[in-house]
Amino acid sequence: MLLTPKVREILSWYESDNPGTKANLARILMQGKLGGTGRMVILPVDQGFEHGPARSFAPNPAAYDPRYHFELAIEAGLNAYAAPLGMIEAGAATYAGCIPTILKVNSSNSLATSKDQAVTATVGDALRLGCAAIGFTIYPGSEEQFGMMEELREIAEEAKAAGLAVVVWSYPRGPMLDKAGETALDICAYAAHVAALLGAHIIKVKPPTGVISLAAAKPTYDKSPVEDDAARRIAHIVQACFGGRRLVVFSGGEAKGAEALLAEARAIHEGGGNGSIVGRNAFQRSKPDALQLLADMIAVYQGQAPAVTKAAA
């Protein structure tokens, strides 16, 4: 299998990485229906940890079974499946070689009082489970942010030496940020940039709103405004990821309608983002609905934008 020129170009951005890491990035980028395009749709299932099982899976009880998510990701032709240790252990042998997996190695939960996460898996786990990457969340702005970055530093260095890729979930929160600030344009761009500076290969952030949160940043955005348009905002995030030389994907966030998700995907596609990482919006739908939605999203990233999406219809 030869890589596409697009994937070769993307790999060239990661010039300091060893061939093992490049091979795992290639594995993710060449997988599924978007294989070779440089775009990705990834299924993350860490909601059970973050929000509890019922809030995550009651809307579609089949999703309580970890095998469901492997199958959903494979059937939908996605690029990768990301989950915490137990979820990966529960299917890694059955689905060995079927889809690249990303081991989420830290996790928080709804009972936590600090804006921090526990490190819950290791590089050794990722290797024995055949994962292509580790996933790690940082909360830029949190009072625990420096500790989290230091944990990432340690585990990322080990992962890279072992030929794994590193995916960083960068979710701003903390005393300087109100709710609107967490998805503000300047803050999302900042969070994405910080992940890139920490050595992430793939960066996951939320799609930004047009809000500018940091007072110190306002003059800059007044002078160099970002057009009030979702695709232009995505393009700004892409720019913040080393001028587009790091892969960046956007989370779907809270459950929402198919049309809203597809509109988001169109903006990501148009703005040059590398794709969507969509959890709740996929696994909380019935499987046929989820497959239809994911197919529609993939069509967007393939440059096919049906007038009226089937899922939304």
Added chain:
Amino acid sequence: MLLTPKVREILSWYESDNPGTKANLARILMQGKLGGTGRMVILPVDQGFEHGPARSFAPNPAAYDPRYHFELAIEAGLNAYAAPLGMIEAGAATYAGCIPTILKVNSSNSLATSKDQAVTATVGDALRLGCAAIGFTIYPGSEEQFGMMEELREIAEEAKAAGLAVVVWSYPRGPMLDKAGETALDICAYAAHVAALLGAHIIKVKPPTGVISLAAAKPTYDKSPVEDDAARRIAHIVQACFGGRRLVVFSGGEAKGAEALLAEARAIHEGGGNGSIVGRNAFQRSKPDALQLLADMIAVYQGQAPAVTKAAA
């Protein structure tokens, strides 16, 4: 000895584990009067650590002697015996090969001011003492929860590589939880799910009440209600353990009447739970009473539900 189809099915859930861990799970599941049924009754004696010796053993002074508990578990035909280091060391040679043991590797005590535990034994201890598993407590919601999870991660990885099983006591507590919250349905389900995500082979939680504690979870339970019935609540916890693909046992909690315990066991049995882990309610009774109670509980899990239990009579 061939495994029963039920036990083979259960082992198939643990597809990422090595044969050593599978063999230790099989050893527990094939032991005693419930051997082969997929149900278990386990005797845990960590009360001395948690509550002090007199509160634990004065009601039945024979229980001050660690050998007592090995013998009780063996005579009663239980599946396993769990205890801290000293208790296991005090009988592991005499009862070598008689019953699977679970080395409780962390412990708290009544003098503690933080909601945390000390790691008090190692995987090396478990191996030299011939244990089948390690046991580890986490307190989801505690201010120390992330540290506890990180300790578990480290010791569980080592235990699994050495072919041991990992039993996780998941007891929610902390600033977001009042007393009722600690046994609330949503919180128990969450605690069980977190243990599964952390890679537990056997999960131990308390039987849930019908309370919903987390405001954020209420809409979910309003929309997907769990019937107000002990067995339905157990079934919800089972579902939260990877759709029933992880072993989950329920602690008896505070000393109570035999009938209450048996009612609990009947709910666990009916709801698809894998059994009971019953400490104080066993060893604080006289040995004949305890044996009768345990026999009655076993009968419940064997599907025999006498009109009036002998112990309760």
Added chain:
Amino acid sequence: MLLTPKVREILSWYESDNPGTKANLARILMQGKLGGTGRMVILPVDQGFEHGPARSFAPNPAAYDPRYHFELAIEAGLNAYAAPLGMIEAGAATYAGCIPTILKVNSSNSLATSKDQAVTATVGDALRLGCAAIGFTIYPGSEEQFGMMEELREIAEEAKAAGLAVVVWSYPRGPMLDKAGETALDICAYAAHVAALLGAHIIKVKPPTGVISLAAAKPTYDKSPVEDDAARRIAHIVQACFGGRRLVVFSGGEAKGAEALLAEARAIHEGGGNGSIVGRNAFQRSKPDALQLLADMIAVYQGQAPAVTKAAA
């Protein structure tokens, strides 16, 4: 990508391996034109080490360039490419993600006076270079055989823990074996079995002749003769590999005519062997000839046996 039933069946044989190793075996088995069939054609290029560069590459000087072999294996649609450290380092980044690689971690040379090999690469190398497996040669019968087996034991344990597959070249030689003995039926079966016993996932041996070499083995073969037919001899080797529950591939050996190689492949196919590992016979031909030969061999393993092969014509 779902695995084929055949590949799922093969993976089920490796029930003590972790999902990482299974994924790497799956990667090899699902790759190329024979992907999914359970048959493999692998390109090994360790001849330069074993016989020197001119004897290896002068017949086709393009093969001096390490990139040539990656490209040959990829263009021919093979399952994997195996080579020593330097050869892999020289192309692992350019061809990252294009074909599974097997890092040959020990090597001998024509100047050696002992029947031994040097360990020339590590599991760390295999991980940083993104390899799917390590390859290791043993010489059963050599005065150094026990040392070699002990080296294999150490590196194989480390490789398996890291989720890599282990390929063992098992080439009998030593004081008890004359030239004919090295490819004798009993000796080849013995060598294959020893590799299986040492924990190899994929076993590489030479196709056996009908000779029985070991006096002690003759009565057995007299009593339970193997029919004098290449395919029956292959079937005997397959049987020696745990009754067919380990992958076994056969080396092409010295340069020979295409028809001889295809006849060998037909015997391997018919006898139930898992394929060919063909070095000199591939890379010493011109690229068009090599591609034709490999296509013809693949056709044999696909069950297509042209009356007159194109390469032989």
Added chain:
Amino acid sequence: MLLTPKVREILSWYESDNPGTKANLARILMQGKLGGTGRMVILPVDQGFEHGPARSFAPNPAAYDPRYHFELAIEAGLNAYAAPLGMIEAGAATYAGCIPTILKVNSSNSLATSKDQAVTATVGDALRLGCAAIGFTIYPGSEEQFGMMEELREIAEEAKAAGLAVVVWSYPRGPMLDKAGETALDICAYAAHVAALLGAHIIKVKPPTGVISLAAAKPTYDKSPVEDDAARRIAHIVQACFGGRRLVVFSGGEAKGAEALLAEARAIHEGGGNGSIVGRNAFQRSKPDALQLLADMIAVYQGQAPAVTKAAA
């Protein structure tokens, strides 16, 4: 290449350092247009981490691309380029051997609530990326200062053993310092001296004002006043760096006009400082403007002080 007498003299100050560290200092001091003069101009690009991407790069969007900064530093003939992990990883292979790099191993951001930084890279990273030095920020006066100094101690010891140089950004802040205090003469001198005492090879501070901040220091400065002149203040800082036996460079600080920067450089030059470390003022200008400014600064350090600078014209 022979070192100049000036550089040999400078290296002689570092008499307890191993030849590896000396070689890396020499590499920095012999590089670029100021090579051999004992003066340096260094490009630091940690603004993206400290202030966010837009505030850093929107004024000159080409600077979003990490390659831009390598090229700017090389084309301008600077002595070194300093940046956090991700920025170095993104160009270290392309520009290998072209310019000494300083890996900034700790970083803060504008969302932080404590005056601290996260350690975000390691000595191992610096070695694999071919860096000549590590860079580390301390905040003397901060409530976290001792922790920061202890982190520096640990990483500096490791860096020196591996032959790397250690550059310390010493930026006073904390409860005892108001805004004016942070750049007060006594405080800058103090910060520079602390860095020297911590074993820094190159010290980076801000150019001091004439303010004396610490009440306890006032009598001393009353008695031994420093003339109210920028060059005399620089000379005082140089004196605080072991009587001029440690390299000290001055940051340009906030974006300002070319003439202001050149005036600063002239004071540094005249006061015996070793040069400028100029980030925002370089990369936020267009490349031609930045090259002109840097050329003018270099001319100052070469002792050429044009009547009217071209950049300022």
Added chain:
Amino acid sequence: MLLTPKVREILSWYESDNPGTKANLARILMQGKLGGTGRMVILPVDQGFEHGPARSFAPNPAAYDPRYHFELAIEAGLNAYAAPLGMIEAGAATYAGCIPTILKVNSSNSLATSKDQAVTATVGDALRLGCAAIGFTIYPGSEEQFGMMEELREIAEEAKAAGLAVVVWSYPRGPMLDKAGETALDICAYAAHVAALLGAHIIKVKPPTGVISLAAAKPTYDKSPVEDDAARRIAHIVQACFGGRRLVVFSGGEAKGAEALLAEARAIHEGGGNGSIVGRNAFQRSKPDALQLLADMIAVYQGQAPAVTKAAA
């Protein structure tokens, strides 16, 4: 400093190496009078270890002083200086940053009875001494060859991770080789190829004669003869180094006349070798003679071939 296109091309061959190793290769290739040409002249002074001090240095007693060799290499404008630990330690600080050094980490001596070497320095030594590379000798064909290769494997992996380059002296000897065999064409090519396979970045061999030593290799060379010409033989060695994709330099060997050395250099130049590594022939001459000889050799590699060389005149 920008790399020349030639050096960029050479670095591209080492695609699996980290930027640190690439930077050190660049440092060697960009140094001295041949900087940027892809050709090198290197001064190795391990003769004292190999032959004893008097045999090495009595012809030019100034050479007893380790500083002499640093100065010779620097004044002559060579690419690098290679020596054992003590020799490097004796000048590494004085000449820090003046010339890339190669720490010879194993050594033999004239009193040895086995064809082996002692490992006499470490990667840690190379880092603290600021070396660009380690040098390691293997004796392919020796009874100790496998042990030597295993030592190389271990130290090379560590060196590469730390960003150092690896230079391998590959000198065939042993029971299968008579004196003529040690420099035979087939054997030199084999030795060079083995070094490449072991992961060497720079390979050092002796210039080959036209002898073919290995009986097994004769048919190959009969069929694909190498023209009886020094430059064609060099070209064959270059080909054996991955088709010219590894740097290969040739040792001058025993003391000989300048004209013989220059003739050798002309053949190396014409045959596409990357240069000369010339010890005794440099440091056993008086300094003026040595400088003249080295200048003449450099002129050859610069493509300037005076009718009558000055040194030979």
